[in-house]
Amino acid sequence: MKKILIIAYLILQYATAFAGNTDTLIVNTNQSQLLTSRYFNELNDHDGTLTIQQVLNSNDFYTSKTLLPTLKFSKSTIWLKVVLKNNTDESIIPISVTASVIDALDLYYIDKTDKKITHISIDQLQSNFLLQKITSIQYPILPGTVNTIYLRVKSNASTIIPLRIYSVSAFLENRTIENIIMGAIAGILLVMGLYNLMLFSIVGDRSYLYYVFYILFLGLSQSLLRGYGGILFTNKAILNNYVIPIIRVCFGFSLLLFVGEFLHLKKRLKHWYKYYLCLYGLYTLLLLAILFGFVVAAYNLITITISLTAVSLLIIGVYLYVKGFKPAKFFMLGWGLFLVSILISVARNKGLIIYNDFTANIIPYSSVAELVLFSAALADKINFYRGQKIQLQNFAITVAKENERLTTEQNILLENKVKERTNELIVTNKNLSVTIEDLKNTQKKLIDTEKMASLGQLTAGVAHEINNPINFVSSNVNPLRLDFDELFLLLDSYDAALSNPGHPRFLEVLNDYKEKVDPIFIKDEITTLLNGIEEGARRTAEIVKSLRTFSSTDDLVLKTLDIDKAIYANLLILRSTIPYYIQITPLLDTIEPLNCYPGKINQMLINLISNSVYAIKAKQTHENESILIVTKDEPEYIYIEITDTGTGMTDETKQRMFEPFFTTKDVGEGTGLGLSIVFGIIEKHHGSIEVVSELGKGTKITVQLPKNLV
Template sequence: MKKKLLILCCLILNLGAFAQKTDTLVIHDDESRYLTNRYFLELEDPQNKILARDVINNHNFHKLNERFPRLSYNKPITWLKFTIKNGSRQSDVPITISRSVIDEFDIYFVETTVDSNRVTHSRLRHLSAKDPENSSNMLTQSVTLVDAPLEPDSSITLFARVKSVATTVIPIQISSSDLFITRRGIENLINGAIMGMFAIMALYNLMLFIIVGDKNYLYYSFYIMFLALTQGIQLGFGNNLFSDNLKLLNNYITPLTRICFGYTLLWFAGNFLRFKQNITKPLYNVYQLLYVIYALPLLAILYGYSDLGYSLITFAIFFTCLILILLVSILYAKGFNPAKFFIMGWGFFLIAIMISICKNYGVVPYNYFTANIVVYSAITELILFSVALADQINFYRRQNTESQLAALAIAKENERLITEQNIVLENKVKDRTQELIETNENLSVTIDNLKSAQIQLVETEKMASLGLLTAGVAHEINNPINFVGANVSPLRLDLDELMELLEKFEAAANNPDKPELLDAANKFKQKVDADFLKDEIKSLLNGIEDGASRTAEIVQSLRTFSRIDEQGLTPTNINTAILNTLVILRSAIPYFIEIKPILNNLQPLNCYPGKINQALLNLINNAIQAIEAKKKYHNESITIYTHDFPDHITIEIMDTGIGMSNEVRQRIFEPFFTTKNVGEGTGLGLSIVFGIIEKHNGTIQVQSSPNIGSKFTVTLPKNLTNPVGDIT
């Protein structure tokens, strides 16, 4: 029994040892073969802790079920052990990795040498894709190459270390040297032609944008440029440009280029298919969500998580493909013609991307078709998108032609209708012309009547001012005249008595022999009280003199008002004009209104004195009427200020009247506007005041508040020389 168990254990160990053996990969002339699971064993190194000297005798290498080795987020580094035999006539064997994002590719083998004493020495030799002899050859620009030295008919066991931040299949290809050179030359020509096609397409559409001005061509040019960059890197051109810094290429440039490609795709699709106008708002929000999804790998790349960024880019591209196919299908179902070519081109590209993703995850086998499907589908996509843009131009052209034909038909119909309407209108114009002639004649008569009425109203306003002036003058002159008249009678009686006394003394003087005459004269003198008579005569004469002075003052005040229609400028003391106006209005000022003239020293001002007095008369009289309109009176006053400035003077007239609202204040200078009852005013007073101030090149401003009062500020310039215009 023990012997049987021992034999069984030996068999199991032998089977295990047999299971770990692989075939030797033999390369003949003009032959190229992939390193499949038949020829290699794998050793994972996710923590990057295994050194090259440790893998030589490491027994943890094992076979894979997958045909090709594959790196992923959880397995960024792997070791491969394989044996190759050079059956060709060349003394080297090129080992390449193409169509993959590879950070590091290193080959190690044990080199055995025999010295002169026939002593065998072994040392570990390192071969790297970064060696100058590999990167200097232009034939290697699209692949990651390690040139293994191997004499014909000899074998060697190699240990390959591969590192990548992206989930990808590792398509290691071992070729004979002559076939490698031949194929590299052909592939480089094809790759150059592909990149040239991308460049031509980008420049062509950019030129169309400049000529046509359609933004679709601009977005399409950007889309082609970033598609060319992603495919150029995929074809290996980035390895040649960044041969000394593959980490920068793989960790930043490659993923950022793919992210920019995604954004340009979204811009082009959204603008070309007019998502904002043609799809519902919820679907448009889903489309905008794609921009946010691409921001996730961008943040991961910027923060240094390149391995996570590649996974998020794969997810974003896959999700973008599905969403765009859905949205384009909806538009195509609605009959939006540009979606037809887009769904065809993007459908091919979607299938290619799906196959490429499945290839990287080991779902689809790696071969020439799956390795190049994205490139060729991109070319097909560009052709179909170009056709779609051309079709869009034709579509817009047809729309434009149809619009022009429709517009032409409408124009002809409008022309016919206009012709008919012109005939009707001509007849109506004739009738209306005759009516207008009659109406114009009536209007001319009406305008003449209105002008006459306006002249009469202005004259009425002047007569109203004159009436106010006349009433004040009559009242003012009447008082001193009555005073004079009252003193004349007693003065006549006093003079009669005085004359009689003089006659008596004269008779006594002429008849000295008659003393009785002198006694009679003395008795009469005592009777009339000559001293009292003398004082009374002086008093009466003083009263008469005072009345005459007051009459002269009133007459002097009237002199400026008598020149209302004068046309010449005259130097005038504005303070005197204000006082004269107050003299004229003295009788019109009620007892409960206090007049407060606060007048600063002013130099004579060049003006029209009569016009200025008329304006002052209207403003002060309006202030009196505003106070009289109040229902109750309390501390009512009119304050008049004058101020002197270097180039002008100001007159401020403040009252404690009823004030005005903003609506009334804005219209008080309009002709015929009045707040008084019918028959109480013409509405021309303040309009004439405004004209007078404007003739003096001055201004008038109003501040007023209801139930508080108003303030009129008149500004008159000192340098008035020429008249501005006539005032009616």
């Protein structure tokens, strides 16, 4: 029975050894080899309590299902068993970990000379200053010998562990190349940081300052991840548990600040901006978790938060670009590239894609490309604002030149008029009454001329406004002419058929031509074209009428006007344009007839009431709509208040509402002269106007007119 148990034990040992069978990792000169599952067996140490003696005696080693060693759980430890052969001329085999956050890397082996267990840790300082910046172990093994080593890896983050075995020459060459690449990337980051800091000092735009912070924390994050933090931090626990995660959180904050300022999210996202602020909240929770020692949870949340931030910012960039914000184009491209690199990095760390030189360095490579695109975005933003400024300057120069031209022409005209009138006075001094009448006419023309000078500022707007309706007429004339030509030919065919009743050939020609031209279609087309011409003529007449009203030269004669009767009369005129769902309520005080210019006052009332009606009609839905007209009689002034439940106005619209040709109506619905004329009428009466309006709630306009106008 005892023999049977011994045989069974040996069979079990053999089966275990066969199940965990791996290849010997042979290191040749000028060669480096990534430690894959082909060369190691793995042992999980979840609590991190196993000793090397327990590991040596353990039969629980197994072949890994992942290509590279992987810490599948946060705050865990794994042991790797590797059979290694030194096939080089050197007695050192460097082993390093790159682009990974680990808390401990220990190497154990049994010295073949004295049979003692030797322990080497990454916490032991290297003799070479350049080698202190990376996570590496120098394993001593004689050339041509084979030995079994045990690697213990511990980390608070769940990630893959890219272990690479080198020959000494390959290690030094690899480190040199990596230092050159990282130095070049650091140089690029430094140049971009200083350049944008200079732009911030010149332009004063906070986008550049936040971009400098973004570059700084991006560079620090990548440098620390690649082991360069050992220069400043000898305590690896502080570096991995506090410094690296805090730098990542600061990177997230700087990114949110830069994007928010560069894309003007507070202004452009409006109601959605509060959801953008939630990203700040997530990074604040991460910072608190790190400071209070919840490092494992913090590393898991960092991956989730950065991925959520990347997707959110890409969606925001695409949304703003679609909405027409052109500076978002380069941001969208740059951040899209960076998002892809983050997703590749996360998938690589989870073992979902192959680990190689490209995927290992995808973040720094894409970061450089992203920074170039972000810099292009900032430069494009400068060009965007510069273009707007140049356009405004050119427009101002054009207006100034046009005003100067008009002023010069008016001065010449005035000088000519004065010369003409002077000559007329010399010639006609015997006829004093005629001379006085001429002087009155001249004075009136001078007043009109001064008013027309102000119209010079409107020249550019008039040309644009009147061009559209004229196109209605000009574009319809040729088709209308063709239709009439076909009708005339059809009439000629009818005439020929009637003149030759005995010749059926003429009738056949008539029928063939009638089917060819389709008189019903021609009739409909003529009607449509005439309607278009009529619409263009109507809109042109409306613009011309508005301009004529604005520059009208009414008689400068004061007359009395009953304000209450004038309001009722204007409401009667406008009654057909007021929809049924608008309730007009006049609350009129008893006011004595006012000394004023009646035509102007009526024009003012019509414009103000019409604007209130339009503001209500512009709403999407209508409920309890009303216009309240109130007059008040005070000792020295009268007040006219018009309150509506329309769409209301923004602060920007209120500031520009009295500018000539400024309108919020659609093209073809208004010329933008109405309120400008109203303002001129009130000024002419030495009165004042006050506007109180809130977007979505309506508008109240109060007009104050003096009683003692003389």
